[in-house]
Amino acid sequence: MNHQGTPMESNFSAPRRQSAVGVIIIFFNHLQQSIRVLIFPILLLFIRTKSSGKEYFLLGFLIFLLVLALYAYLSYLKFSFFLDEEKQEFIIRKGVLNRENLLIRLDKIQQVNINQSLVQRIFGVYSLEIDTAGSDKKEGSIRAIDQEIATILREKLLSKTNNPASHTITSSADIHTKELPVQHPLPLLKLSNQTLLKIGLTSNYGASIALLTGFVFAIIEATKNYTEAFNLEENPLQQLHTEGLEFLSICILLIFALLIILGTNLIRTFLKYFDFEVKQENTFLSINSGLFEKKHTLLKPARVQISSFSQNYFQKKLNLFNLRFKQAAFGTTEEANTDHKKHDIEIPGSDENEKNELLKMIYHRLPLKGSAFLPNYRFLFLTVMLKILIPVLVFSDLTSLHPPLHQYLWWIIPYSILVGIALYFEYAHHRVYVSEAFIIKKSGIWDIEYQIMEAHNIQKITTRQYFWHKSADIGHLILHTAAGTIHFKYGKYADIHRMVNYWLYKVESGKKDWM
Numbered sequence: 054m055n056h057q058g059t060p061m062e063s064n065f066s067a068p069r070r071q072s073a074v075g076v077i078i079i080f081f082n083h084l085q086q087s088i089r090v091l092i093f094p095i096l097l098l099f100i101r102t103k104s105s106g107k108e109y110f111l112l113g114f115l116i117f118l119l120v121l122a123l124y125a126y127l128s129y130l131k132f133s134f135f136l137d138e139e140k141q142e143f144i145i146r147k148g149v150l151n152r153e154n155l156l157i158r159l160d161k162i163q164q165v166n167i168n169q170s171l172v173q174r175i176f177g178v179y180s181l182e183i184d185t186a187g188s189d190k191k192e193g194s195i196r197a198i199d200q201e202i203a204t205i206l207r208e209k210l211l212s213k214t215n216n217p218a219s220h221t222i223t224s225s226a227d228i229h230t231k232e233l234p235v236q237h238p239l240p241l242l243k244l245s246n247q248t249l250l251k252i253g254l255t256s257n258y259g260a261s262i263a264l265l266t267g268f269v270f271a272i273i274e275a276t277k278n279y280t281e282a283f284n285l286e287e288n289p290l291q292q293l294h295t296e297g298l299e300f301l302s303i304c305i306l307l308i309f310a311l312l313i314i315l316g317t318n319l320i321r322t323f324l325k326y327f328d329f330e331v332k333q334e335n336t337f338l339s340i341n342s343g344l345f346e347k348k349h350t351l352l353k354p355a356r357v358q359i360s361s362f363s364q365n366y367f368q369k370k371l372n373l374f375n376l377r378f379k380q381a382a383f384g385t386t387e388e389a390n391t392d393h394k395k396h397d398i399e400i401p402g403s404d405e406n407e408k409n410e411l412l413k414m415i416y417h418r419l420p421l422k423g424s425a426f427l428p429n430y431r432f433l434f435l436t437v438m439l440k441i442l443i444p445v446l447v448f449s450d451l452t453s454l455h456p457p458l459h460q461y462l463w464w465i466i467p468y469s470i471l472v473g474i475a476l477y478f479e480y481a482h483h484r485v486y487v488s489e490a491f492i493i494k495k496s497g498i499w500d501i502e503y504q505i506m507e508a509h510n511i512q513k514i515t516t517r518q519y520f521w522h523k524s525a526d527i528g529h530l531i532l533h534t535a536a537g538t539i540h541f542k543y544g545k546y547a548d549i550h551r552m553v554n555y556w557l558y559k560v561e562s563g564k565k566d567w568m
Contacts, residue, residue, distance in 0.1 A: 065136035065206060068146070071129065074176045075197030080125035081172050082196065087121070124149065134195060136209060143183070143210055145193050157193055161185045163356055163380055165207040167200070169347040179203050183210065211337075211351065241338075241410060242331040248373075248402045249326055253319035255367040256375060256401065256500075326401060331411070338414060340398060352398050354415045356380050358510050358536030362408055363502040374408045375500075376400040378415070379536035412505070416491075420505045423488025426552075429527050432543035433480040440476060441469050485530075485541045487552055492532065494539045508559040510534050516553060518546055532556075 098110070132147045143162075145155040164184040173179060173196075181203045183193040198206075244252075327344035338352040359379040368374070378398045400411065409419055445465050452458040478498045486493040494504040513533035522528065528546035530553070532539040541549075 065134075065209065066138065068133040068135045070133055071195055072178050072197040072199060073129075074178050075132070076126050076129045077176060078173060078178065078180075078197045079128050080122055083121055083125060084118075087117075134193075136206075143193065145195075155193055157183060157185060159210060162210055164350060164352075165210050166351070167203050167207060167349040169343075171345040173197070174345070174347070181206060207351070211353075240330040240332050241414070242329075242400065242403055242407045244326060244329040244402045249322055249329075250319065251368075251371050251373060252326065252375075252402045253322035254315060255365065255371065255373065257318055257321065258314065322401075329402070331400060333414065338411075340400065350398060352378060352380075357415050358534045359504055359506045359539070360412065360415055360420075361502055361504040362412075363497065363500045365500045372404045373401075374403050374405065376403060376408060376411060381535035416505075416507070418490070420491045420493060421488060422486040422493055423491070424486065426485045426487065426541070426544055426548055428480065428483050428541075428543040429525065429545070430480075431522075431525070431527060432483065433476060436476045436479070437473065441472050445469060483542065485544070487555075492539070492556075494541065504539055506532070506534060506539065508556045510536075511556055511560055514553050514556065516546075516549055522546075 127149045128147070131149055131152070132145075134143070134145045136143050141159045143157045143159065145157070147153055147155070162183060162185055166182045166184070167179050168182060169179045176197075178197040179200050181195045181198055195203075324344050324346075326342050329342040330340075332339045332341075334351070336353065338354070340348075340350045340352060342348055357378045358381060361377045361379070362374045363377075364374050376399070378400075380398070403411065413419055445468075448465060449462070452462050475498050479496075482495055482497050482501055484495040486495070490507065492506050492508065496502055496504075511532055512535060515531040515533065516528055517531075518528040526546045527543055528549050530541040530544060530549045
C-alpha cells in the first residue's frame with residue numbers, strides 16, 4: 054500500500070484545492086439534492102401552468118441552474134485543505150457566505166474512506182471521507198480528488214508515526230496488529246456473482262419490505278396529486294378498490310409483491326456488494342465494493358468494539374454468514390446503539406472458514422463460547438402478555454364496539470400462533486456466553502446473531518432488578534461500549550453480579566485500552 058508520489062503530491066503542508074472537476078461534482082451534488090426535495094412541486098407547477106406561461110417557467114429553471122453553477126464555482130474556490138503535521142491536525146476551510154474552519158485531530162480519526170459515485174467515475178475523480186469517533190456524520194469530505202493523491206493523503210491521516218506522543222498511548226491491541234504480515238497476496242474474501250445471488254435471495258427481507266411499503270405510499274400520494282392536477286372525478290386506486298378484487302387477483306398481487314421484494318433485494322445486493330473483496334493491507338482490512346458507486350474502506354482491528362455474525366435458516370443451508378464490525382460512534386452509548394449503522398462495516402456472504410479467518414484478524418484468535426447463562430422463563434411470560442394477550446383483548450373490545458370489524462375476529466388465531474412461535478424462538482435464542490477472553494451474546498428469531506466483545510471495551514455496566522423479581526433472584530444486565538450496548542434480560546441476578554465483578558477486575562487490572 055506504499056505509494057511513491059512526487060514531492061508535490063505527497064506534501065500537504067500548504068493549502069490546496071480539489072481537482073478542477075470539483076466544480077462539476079459540486080454542481081451535480083446540489084442539483085441532485087434540489088431535485089429530491091422539489092421534484093413533485095415542480096412537476097405539479099409545470100402541469101398546472103398554462104401553455105403561455107411555460108416559457109417563463111423554463112426561464113426561471115434556467116436562472117436557477119445558473120445560480121447553482123455560480124454557487125458551485127464559489128464553493129470550489131473557497132474550499133481548501135492541508136495537513137498540520139506539527140499539531141497533528143487536518144484542516145478543511147470551506148463556506149461561501151459563512152466561512153468555516155474544520156480542525157480534525159489525527160488521533161481522533163477512525164476511518165478514511167475513498168469512494169466514487171457514478172458522476173465521479175465519469176470524470177475520473179474520487180471523494181475522500183473522514184469519520185471520527187466524536188461525530189454522528191462524516192466529519193470531513195473532499196468531493197473531487199485524484200486517486201493517487203487520495204491514497205497518499207489517507208495513509209498520512211491514518212498514520213501516527215509522525216506524532217511521537219502516539220507511541221506512548223499505543224494499546225497492546227495495536228502492538229499485536231503490528232505483528233501481522235504486511236500484505237496478503239490474495240484477497241481474504243471475494244464474492245462471486247453466484248454468492249451475491251444467494252445473498253440477495255436470503256437476506257434483508259425487512260429492508261426490502263420497508264422499501265416496498267414506502268414505494269406503495271409514494272404511488273398513492275402521486276396518484277392523489279395526479280387526480281387533483283388533471284381534475285379527475287375519482288382516484289384510480291379508489292376506483293379499483295370500489296370495484297373490488299377477486300381472491301385469484303389477491304393471490305396474483307401477493308405473488309407479484311413477493312417477486313418485487315426478491316427483485317429489490319437482488320438489485321440492492323448487486324449495486325452495493327458488486328466486486329466485493331476484503332484484503333489485508335499492513336495493519337488494516339481493506340474492503341472494496343460497489344457497482345456504480347465504488348467504496349473503499351479501511352478497517353483497523355484495534356478500533357472494533359463489537360463484532361457480530363448472523364445466519365438464518367436458508368443461509369445455514371448454504372453456509373453463508375453476514376458479519377458486522379461496530380466501531381466507536383457518536384455521543385453516549387445509548388445514542389451510539391440507536392445510530393450504530395453509520396459506523397458499522399458489513400461483510401456479507403462469507404463461509405465458515407472465511408468468517409473464522411476474519412475474526413482471527415480482529416482478535417488474533419478465534420472467539421470461543423464459554424459458560425452459558427440462560428434467561429428465566431418469565432422472559433417468555435412477559436412478552437406473551439405484552440404482544441399476544443393485550444393486543445387480542447384490545448382487538449376484541451374494538452370488534453364489540455364496531456360490529457363491522459367482527460368479520461375479522463378470526464385473525465386473532467393465526468396472529469396468536471405466529472407471534473407465539475416467534476416469541477418462543479426469541480426466548481430459546483436469548484443466551485450469553487462468558488469466557489476468560491470474550492463475551493458472546495446470542496439472540497434473534499429468524500436471523501440468529503452472535504455479538505462478540507472483549508471485556509476491556511466495556512465503558513459502563515448497568516444492572517437492574519425490579520422489586521417483584523427479588524424473591525426469584527432475577528435481574529437484567531446492560532454492557533455499554535462506544536459502539537452500542539449488549540443486553541441480557543431475565544438472568545439469574547447472583548450470576549450477573551459475579552460476572553460484573555469479574556469484568557470490572559479485568560478492566561481495572563488489564564493494560565488494554567478500549568480503542
